[in-house]
Amino acid sequence: MAYxxxxxxxxxxxxxxxxxxxxxxxxLSIEEGEFVAIVGFTGSGxxxxxxxxxxxxxxxSGEVLFKGEPVKGTSHxxxxxFQNYSLLPWLSVEQNVLMAVxxxxxxxxxxxxxxxxxxxxxMVGLTPAINKLPKELSGGMxxxxxxxxxLSMKPDMIIMDEPLGALDALTRGNLQDxxxxxxxxxxxxxxLITNDVDEGIYMADRIIPLRPGxxxxxxxxxxxxxxxxxxxxxxNDNPIYKTTRNAIIEYLMGIGEGRKSEQQSTYILPDLAxxxxxxx
Amino acid sequence: xxxxxxxxxxxxxxxxEGIKVVLSKLQFKTPTFNLKKIxxxxxxxxxxxxxxxxxxxxxxxxxxxxxxxxxLTDQGQAAANALQACFASNESTCQTNTLPSxxxxxxxxxxxxxDYYVVKQDKLDFKxxxxxxxxxxxAAGKAPIVYTGRxxxxxxxxxxxxxxxxxxxxxxxxxVPIGIVIGLSPTLRNAINWFIQIFKPVSPVxxxxxxFMIVKTLLIxxxxxxxxxxxxxxxxxxxxxxxxxxxxxxVSTVDKDYINVAKVLKLGQLQKIFKIILPSSLPLxxxxxxxxxxxxxxxxxxxxxxAQSPGLGTFVWEEFQNGSSExxxxxxVAMFVIGIIGFLLDRFMLTIQNMxxxxxxxxx
Numbered sequence: 001m002a003y004x005x006x007x008x009x010x011x012x013x014x015x016x017x018x019x020x021x022x023x024x025x026x027x028l029s030i031e032e033g034e035f036v037a038i039v040g041f042t043g044s045g046x047x048x049x050x051x052x053x054x055x056x057x058x059x060x061s062g063e064v065l066f067k068g069e070p071v072k073g074t075s076h077x078x079x080x081x082f083q084n085y086s087l088l089p090w091l092s093v094e095q096n097v098l099m100a101v102x103x104x105x106x107x108x109x110x111x112x113x114x115x116x117x118x119x120x121x122x123m124v125g126l127t128p129a130i131n132k133l134p135k136e137l138s139g140g141m142x143x144x145x146x147x148x149x150x151l152s153m154k155p156d157m158i159i160m161d162e163p164l165g166a167l168d169a170l171t172r173g174n175l176q177d178x179x180x181x182x183x184x185x186x187x188x189x190x191x192l193i194t195n196d197v198d199e200g201i202y203m204a205d206r207i208i209p210l211r212p213g214x215x216x217x218x219x220x221x222x223x224x225x226x227x228x229x230x231x232x233x234x235x236n237d238n239p240i241y242k243t244t245r246n247a248i249i250e251y252l253m254g255i256g257e258g259r260k261s262e263q264q265s266t267y268i269l270p271d272l273a274x275x276x277x278x279x280x
Numbered sequence: 281x282x283x284x285x286x287x288x289x290x291x292x293x294x295x296x297e298g299i300k301v302v303l304s305k306l307q308f309k310t311p312t313f314n315l316k317k318i319x320x321x322x323x324x325x326x327x328x329x330x331x332x333x334x335x336x337x338x339x340x341x342x343x344x345x346x347x348x349x350x351x352l353t354d355q356g357q358a359a360a361n362a363l364q365a366c367f368a369s370n371e372s373t374c375q376t377n378t379l380p381s382x383x384x385x386x387x388x389x390x391x392x393x394x395d396y397y398v399v400k401q402d403k404l405d406f407k408x409x410x411x412x413x414x415x416x417x418x419a420a421g422k423a424p425i426v427y428t429g430r431x432x433x434x435x436x437x438x439x440x441x442x443x444x445x446x447x448x449x450x451x452x453x454x455x456v457p458i459g460i461v462i463g464l465s466p467t468l469r470n471a472i473n474w475f476i477q478i479f480k481p482v483s484p485v486x487x488x489x490x491x492f493m494i495v496k497t498l499l500i501x502x503x504x505x506x507x508x509x510x511x512x513x514x515x516x517x518x519x520x521x522x523x524x525x526x527x528x529x530x531v532s533t534v535d536k537d538y539i540n541v542a543k544v545l546k547l548g549q550l551q552k553i554f555k556i557i558l559p560s561s562l563p564l565x566x567x568x569x570x571x572x573x574x575x576x577x578x579x580x581x582x583x584x585x586x587a588q589s590p591g592l593g594t595f596v597w598e599e600f601q602n603g604s605s606e607x608x609x610x611x612x613v614a615m616f617v618i619g620i621i622g623f624l625l626d627r628f629m630l631t632i633q634n635m636x637x638x639x640x641x642x643x644x
Contacts, residue, residue: 056543
């Protein structure tokens with residue numbers, strides 16, 4: 001039985017005439033310990049899909065099964081890393097993480113909470129900034145706090161919604177490695193939503209493209225049979241990497257082309273010429 | 281011995297450090313010498329006083345001309361000349377009753393300051409005189425005799441400040457809890473909205489009358505002076521609306537990202553309110569409180585005047601009524617004092633507001 005299973009998911013926003021179907025007929029199953037990436041264009045319904053899985057939204061029809069049980073609301077078993085970090089700006093790094101630890105382990109003592117929080121902050125390398133406020137941190141550091149917060153609840157599955165989307169290329173690479181490192185230690189199930197094909201190939205076992213919405217649905221899956229730990233520089237010469245990358249991009253571009261041709265129409269340009277030009 | 285010295289030194293250093301932190305938070309920057317920043321306000325102040333002086337002089341001349349002319353037609357040349365001479369001598373019996381000039385106002389400032397020392401001495405004398413009697417009265421279980429003589433200007437200002445702070449606290453304790461509750465519940469918000477919309481624009485005078493009706497009846501039969509009670513309640517009720525509305529808006533429009541965090545962390549309802557909703561609406565609540573304090577200070581004058589509470593409002597009104605040669609300039613002094621205190625109160629609230637506020641982008 002799959003660890004996480006989505007069966008015939010449809011999600012519609014609005015009602016009656018104004019109803020727009022964002023997701024249609026989504027089927028997905030993720031095995032325990034697997035790292036799956038979903039790649040898609042911006043605005044294709046990725047965040048909606050994530051919110052269905054983490055329990056912030058309910059599907060209009062279909063079922064989300066986690067460990068065989070239907071998902072009802074959020075749960076500490078599924079940790080979420082939001083696209084925009086969503087740290088609480090009035091709390092320090094430690095307090096942000098402590099808040100999560102306290103909720104996940106309500107019966108422990110304060111000292112235990114503090115130790116756990118410190119452990120996860122150390123894991124993302126932010127111990128020197130433990131008492132700082134989010135506004136005093138860089139974008140990359142903020143996202144690391146968000147990672148520490150999600151991990152500190154010891155979730156069975158970790159869901160990442162474009163976690164590195166707003167970061168610069170170098171910070172991005174660093175954080176990818178850090179996330180992989182942490183994931184490699186206890187092989188938790190992970191779902192990564194991204195718009196970067198390279199990031200997906202570098203990090204995931206399996207990539208599934210999301211055909212853009214409205215009526216977004218999942219495309220064919222691509223397995224990434226590259227051994228871990230993967231090396232970014234070597235990856236460029238890896239034949240599997242090249243073929244997979246090309247196939248995915250071709251697929252996504254194909255959808256993009258299809259999308260373009262749908263919108264194509266002819267425009268009649270006005271017959272204008274600058275004054276100084278001699279009309280031929 | 282030596283050790284204890286070093287310890288106290290480090291303590292001192294800690295204190296200094298603490299004071300520095302507080303100062304930096306209060307936004308007191310070490311003034312850098314900037315010629316433009318100093319000269320421009322100085323020029324504008326000089327210009328203001330100059331225009332004021334010329335204006336006051338013109339008004340004074342107009343009144344003198346009118347009165348001399350009137351004397352001329354009514355009583356003849358001799359009376360007119362006498363009146364002219366009297367005005368020129370600038371004696372206290374021949375003062376115009378118009379806008380006072382800056383010099384007259386400054387003279388009143390000095391009068392009021394001197395008066396403060398006189399009253400202080402009076403109080404001291406009174407205390408000495410009644411010390412023996414009061415000791416006996418206290419021993420006998422009776423209330424001591426207290427000074428009920430003339431109040432100095434400083435006493436008046438302190439009385440006004442007390443009224444405004446009592447009113448502000450009342451507004452705080454009414455508006456913030458109600459604002460939170462109606463911010464959380466759309467049903468209650470709908471239920472109370474008409475009430476807020478109707479009572480928000482009511483004038484301070486009417487609030488005073490309303491409070492007067494109720495308090496007077498509640499305290500019927502007691503002889504104590506309830507002007508302070510009535511005036512601070514009126515001030516509070518009149519000024520609380522900004523806080524009420526801002527709190528409700530702040531609580532009801534918490535950022536969706538924060539609510540999502542609360543959901544993902546599975547915070548309980550109370551936890552959600554105290555750890556997410558309230559902290560994130562603090563900036564708006566404090567904006568409301570700042571408006572409330574400045575409104576409270578503004579309506580205070582009118583309400584004190586009506587309530588006969590011996591504060592600045594009553595001071596201004598009594599000076600206007602008694603019409604002595606210095607009355608007008610004392611009113612102007614009171615005006616400046618009111619303005620300056622209002623400005624300082626606003627600065628104080630702004631500092632607190634800046635301490636608690638954050639940008640939403642800071643979490644992103």
